[in-house]
Amino acid sequence: MSSQANKDTSSSPNSTNEYIIDYSGSLVADMASLCMNEPYSDVEFLVENQRLPGHRLVLATRSEYFRALLYGGLAESNQREVPLEVPLEAFKLILGYLYSGKMPLSTLDVDTIIDVLDLAHLYGLQAVESGIGKYLQQNLSVSNVCTILDVARRKNLNQRAEECLNFIDNNGSDIVKHDSFAQLPKESLEELLRRDTFAALEIDIFRAVCKWRDNHPSEDFKTVAALVRLPLLTVQQLVQEVRPSGLFEPDQIFNAIGQVDTGKNLTYRVVVLPEKNVASEKHLARRFQDEQNHIVFELRNLFAINFIELIFQYGSYSIRFEVHVSCDQTHWNCVGSKSVYETATHYLTFKQRPVRYIRIRTAPTTNVLSLTAMYEK
Numbered sequence: 001m002s003s004q005a006n007k008d009t010s011s012s013p014n015s016t017n018e019y020i021i022d023y024s025g026s027l028v029a030d031m032a033s034l035c036m037n038e039p040y041s042d043v044e045f046l047v048e049n050q051r052l053p054g055h056r057l058v059l060a061t062r063s064e065y066f067r068a069l070l071y072g073g074l075a076e077s078n079q080r081e082v083p084l085e086v087p088l089e090a091f092k093l094i095l096g097y098l099y100s101g102k103m104p105l106s107t108l109d110v111d112t113i114i115d116v117l118d119l120a121h122l123y124g125l126q127a128v129e130s131g132i133g134k135y136l137q138q139n140l141s142v143s144n145v146c147t148i149l150d151v152a153r154r155k156n157l158n159q160r161a162e163e164c165l166n167f168i169d170n171n172g173s174d175i176v177k178h179d180s181f182a183q184l185p186k187e188s189l190e191e192l193l194r195r196d197t198f199a200a201l202e203i204d205i206f207r208a209v210c211k212w213r214d215n216h217p218s219e220d221f222k223t224v225a226a227l228v229r230l231p232l233l234t235v236q237q238l239v240q241e242v243r244p245s246g247l248f249e250p251d252q253i254f255n256a257i258g259q260v261d262t263g264k265n266l267t268y269r270v271v272v273l274p275e276k277n278v279a280s281e282k283h284l285a286r287r288f289q290d291e292q293n294h295i296v297f298e299l300r301n302l303f304a305i306n307f308i309e310l311i312f313q314y315g316s317y318s319i320r321f322e323v324h325v326s327c328d329q330t331h332w333n334c335v336g337s338k339s340v341y342e343t344a345t346h347y348l349t350f351k352q353r354p355v356r357y358i359r360i361r362t363a364p365t366t367n368v369l370s371l372t373a374m375y376e377k
Contacts, residue, residue, distance in 0.1 A: 032100035034058065036092070043070065044081050048088040051081075052095065062098040065123040090115035097128060105135050110144050114151040117160075136160060140167045146180040150188055168192060170271060172200035173301075176208040182215045186224065193227035199271040199301055202232035203241070210245060221247075230256035231266050263331030268354040270304040272375060290329075295360040295368050302327060306352040308335070309372040310360070311345050321362035323348055325355040332359060349376075 034040070034055060041053035059066035069076050076082045084091065093116050097103040105113060113132060120128035136148060140163065149164035151157075168175050175181055184192075189212060192198050193205070206228050213221050225247050233242065238253050238260070259266060286298050308323060322337040336348035352375065360368055 028100065031058070032096075032102075035096055035099035042080075045091070046081055046083040047086060047091050050088060052092070054095065059098060063123050063125065066098075086119060087112075087115040090119050094119050094123065094125070094128075097125070103128060103131070105132065110147045111151060114148070114155060114157070114160075117157065118155050133160070137163055140164065142171055142174045142178050143180065145171075145175065146178070146184055146188075150183075150185060153185075153188055165192075165195070169195065169197040169199060172198050172269075173204065176200045176204045181208050182211040184212070186216065186219050190224060190227060193224070196267065196269055197272055199269050202229055202269070203234075203237050205229075206233065206237075206242065210247070229267055229269070231259035232268065233260070235260055263328075266327075268302060268327060270354040271301045272304045290359065293364060295362075296329075297358045297360075297371055297373075299356055299358070299373070302354050302356045303373065304352055304375050305355040305373045306350055307374040307376045308348045308350075308358065309345060309370075309374070310348070311369040311371075312340065312362070313367040313369050319363045319366055321346075321360060321366070324359040324361065325353065326357045326359070327354055329357050 036052050036054070038053050041055055043054045043056050043059075045052045045054060056066075056070045060070050061067075068074070069082070071077055089112050093103055093108075093112070103116070108116075113136065117129060117132045117136075120126075120132065140148065145164050145167050149161055149168070152160035152164060181189075189209075193209075198205075209224060209228055212224070213219075230238065230242065230248065230252060233256065235257050238256055242248060243250075243253055288296055288298070290296050305325070310321075310323070312319070312321070318339055320337065320339045322334055324332040324334050326332045333353070335350040335353075338346060338348075340346060355373065358371065358373060360371075362368075
């Protein structure tokens, strides 16, 4: 008779006319009922002044860590009481998993989940590590990503931290306005402010940094303030908000105003999305005509772009068009021009640059059917 059990049923014939008695579901339930219960226990874990009974055979079978701890000849092998310096709630969840093979995540707060992840790594529970990693990646949000980043940094969980940074890069506008941003430790805040891909409006960053200062009055604020990119602010913002704050010397503000006026050597923050097509029609905030009746496309973010595809519609005559790009509609740069003779798709390739606005200069009767701006590696 086969001993394989796949589902919780009573005895029944299978395709080969064998009979299987299968109550594996009740076996799992019985095993789970032993978790942190006294009957038949032969070890007690002392965690944060609580005693948690356990069963050496079960734990050693389920984890190499506990096998070495409880049967490896260490002092704990002969002790009834085993003290552990671990977070209590996370350890209880680990015990529950070792006895039942299950672990709920959706009801747990971020700190507890990270604690469990830390213990899973320590105990060699790769299935738990993998499951939590996928859960965190799928459930990153504006409200929790700063907390996850903070905990991941403290525990040296580099992969989790990188996932958080990528999420923050692509949602910077919302994250700088969330209360959790002002709770970040100084090291994490400075790491974000150094990133060229942390794509948020600099005025929102400035306001968030001021709020962070209010929440951390004992911290040295100079190194944080130095990471605010003043030349990315408008002259009006520099005069009306930055100067009254008293956070910067007058010379710093004057120098920033000079850079704003020239538009040169500005250290922009840009979005670099993983997908190739970052600024097609569906990504555009709007299409409009400027005062000179040029067609202008406004992208929803400041993107790193090096390629533009255009499709025109016009008559049988030839036309000439020029394409200019800008971050602020003040300083325009021409990235290409062509004379064309028929309705077709036209391509422009240029050196990567930050772009928020794309202006098309051509004949008034010419219709731009579509525009796609990309970053191609």
